[in-house]
Amino acid sequence: MDLKGTVFQTPLSQQFTLWNQMGSQVDREKMIMLPIGEAIVYVQPVYLKAAVGVTILQLQRLILSKGELVVMEPSLQDGLEALNKRLKTIAARERRIKSPPREAGPGAPPVTRLSIPAP
DSSP states (O other): OOHHHHHTTSTHHHHHHHHHHTTEEEEEOOOEEEEETTEEEEEEEEEEEESSSOOOOEEEEEEEEETTEEEEESSHHHHHHHHHHHHHHHHHHHHHHHSOOOOOOTTSOOOOOOOOOOO
């Protein structure tokens, strides 16, 4: 999985640019595959180190990815919660798209169905 390419196509790249401009260097470590239930979540730690002087790494964020969803949070728990929230939002959106329109009840305006006339 190319998480690096995915991250740099998201607003997360703006945070990396900001950190790099503040006299720090962003260091992204090796990706970890974390099995959770029947799913695999990819986790990549993001460290900051001083551009000059002592180069002690400081864990800043964790990037978590499941499929095409990518989040960056300060802890594993926060990241898993953010992923779950986004997955639920997407599932709810898909259910709304797939569900048929409701029939009009008493007092509700009639449902207008558009049809394209045959030529």
